[in-house]
Amino acid sequence: MVVATGGGWLLLRSTGALSWLFAALALGLFLYGAGVLTSVVSGTWFAGERPRRSIVPARRLDAATSSGGVS
Numbered sequence: 001m002v003v004a005t006g007g008g009w010l011l012l013r014s015t016g017a018l019s020w021l022f023a024a025l026a027l028g029l030f031l032y033g034a035g036v037l038t039s040v041v042s043g044t045w046f047a048g049e050r051p052r053r054s055i056v057p058a059r060r061l062d063a064a065t066s067s068g069g070v071s
Helices: 002-015 018-042
Strands: none
Touching: 002 018
């Protein structure tokens, strides 16, 4: 975020061109995304979470077992 705001402000003040401001914002967004991607791939993003348990559906009872096996 510092690259995007500081670099954008600096480039806008020095050149006066909005294209360099947007270039600095794009670079900052790219660096932020690369940092998030790196932490997800390395496993540190989800390090503190417990794995979710899968939901097991309840067993259905057949008509034969629910009536006690008597026809």
